[in-house]
Amino acid sequence: MTQTGWGTFGHFQVWQQAGAIVQIILMERILSLSVDERRFFRALIIPIIRNMLSTELSGATADFNTVTFHRGEVPPSDLLRRLRQDAIAVLYEYDATASSETERRELIALLSAAMTVRSSGRAPNPELAAIVYANATEIIAYFTAQMDRWPFELRQKIEHDPLWKYRHHGTAPPPELTNLEAEEARGRLIQSILAFRSKVNIDSSFTTYKLLVGFQSVFPPAWNDRKLDHAAEDCYRKAEIEKLILTMDMDNADDWLATIRRCAATQSEDLATFPNFAHFLERLANSKPEIMLFYLRQLDSRLANFLTPMICRLSQTQIWPTVQELITSWIASHRFLADIAWAWGNVVALDLDTFEAIVEDAVDTRGDRALRSCIRSISWRDDANDAPRLKALLLKLIAYFAEQGDATWIRAWFSRHDRARLGIERARAIADTRVSGVLSRDRSQYRVAVARYRGRATRGSHRVFWASAPAFALARPGY
Incomplete structure (x- = not known):
């Protein structure tokens, strides 16, 4: 039929x-x-x-x-x-x-x-x-x-x-x-x-x-202009977002919080869904930080997915110490660990002590999502100054996932765009300045981490590990 x-x-x-x-x-x-x-x-x-x-x-x-x-x-x-x-x-x-x-x-x-x-x-x-x-x-x-x-x-x-x-x-x-x-x-x-x-x-x-x-x-412009392209539409949205922010104050902050939560509740895996929402949160934090602090005090699990744009501009304001205290209290109460770990990779004002606290707490509570976010953030923040401390944290994270026989951490490591396209020559060039280089020079600890991973991981995930070797493996031929 x-x-x-x-x-x-x-x-x-x-x-x-x-x-x-x-x-x-x-x-x-x-x-x-x-x-x-x-x-x-x-x-x-x-x-x-x-x-x-x-x-x-x-x-x-x-x-x-x-x-x-x-x-x-x-x-x-x-x-x-x-x-x-x-x-x-x-x-x-x-x-x-x-x-x-x-x-x-x-x-x-x-x-x-x-x-x-x-x-x-x-x-x-x-x-x-x-x-x-x-x-x-x-x-x-x-x-x-x-x-x-x-x-x-x-x-x-x-x-x-x-x-x-x-x-x-x-x-x-x-x-x-x-x-x-x-x-x-x-x-x-x-x-x-x-x-x-x-x-x-x-x-x-x-x-x-x-x-x-x-x-x-x-x-509205789309109904009158058949040639309205994406760039013109984006300019229109940005201008309208600025007008919305001008209307916001503490008197209507509760009403706006309901609107923001409704936007954050949208179910979508398409990366084109939220750029303007993130832009709105960034501009709000920059223009009216007291309102954003009010929202952070009422953060929920859905809105926490947008923690990065909510706090990235607050680091440039006078209320940043208060935000840091709030983040510390979240970590102490085991809340929003994955979201804070993700934000650490993008918000330079978040210090390494905060990140270490996240890793320790996530390992203790077996928060796999938070730990994958930690690996992703190390990939984004592995500069020369932090490399020695990040090395120890990364080895600890690899060992944790080895115990679970879980290879999904490799995808988190490759989240950085340039790392996904990294070739051997490029890897060697950065080997002395990032965590990649510290790990490749310390062969014994790296071998221990890999050996534990090989011993614990399933056969399929073992193949994935070697097929997707991180940059620090590429930096030293023969591993």
Whole structure:
């Protein structure tokens, strides 16, 4: 049943002779099911609907020595109009009962695809375009009505599609490529998009969120300037962030803390998600350090992920001694060790005594995440002045992970960009100035650490260790 799209081999001839009869029969069967039954068969129904909503028609015919591939667009008809409306209605039903954000994102992607006419580079059939425009108008009106119950992350993703629809269909095509029905439908689509834009941007909480978080954000200049590039958008965001900071004071600090925590709670592994949020925290710490100190006193586990931008500028202010006392209290209470260790690699004002305390505490409490952050920070701060003390700490960390048979510390060591690309000649050149050189000169201690690692690590992780040898191993050929 999953092979029931317009373009499956064997159904192309059926479409030519009987139109969308197969899809109509399938939709009738789907609609005859109860709501609970449709929910049970969701994994089967979704691929069928995905094919039903496609406007492309493709297939192949063959004889004894030739295969011919055919491709085009679905011919418009009242049956097609009804079929698409029923399919979209089923997606609305699934959205109302979606049990996870992943399910809802899949549904939103299907609805977004239903708003597109795929015409293989040619102008679409005006009658088919009118059907898709009508569907898109309905879908965007649905997005507008449901917006308040969706999280900011999903709203941000949805907003991008209406912008592109507005850019592509905001101007009427040449008269020979359209008709009255298609133009009326296009006009209604544009009005629906403008209503959506107004509804989205009336929520100041969301407009602040998308200014600080994400890389698919849509801002007012994008609606008027089709050529707005990333650099211009970044300038706009930076300017708006400065305006936000000007509005902040101790009277509204609690409200802003809720906003900041909401931004920090965003789940994403994409490095493009948080640069502007980090910039906002840095500028806030630099401009209004007393507010940042207020937030640090209320730090939680999610916000601690952004400890580096929160404190990097505070080291240049009069409140830095207070911040150091706060960090010391966190270490003493075993809190935020991994985040403090990470920050130590970037914030030069954090001294080596603080770092040693983190390592000792993390080893005692078996905080593997904190210890990996320590190795990463040694990679970033292994200068000549600190090398002797860092050498002992690094050996201790390697020995700890050897006891666990854990090779993941190697990835932390390679976190520094130049180290990941380091060649033998470069390694030899820095051998006398960094921890790398101290370790390579002290062969006995290095051999002990490696021997313990080899004895404890699994066979697979042992291979990873030698394939990804750190710079201090490359600095002395023969190891």
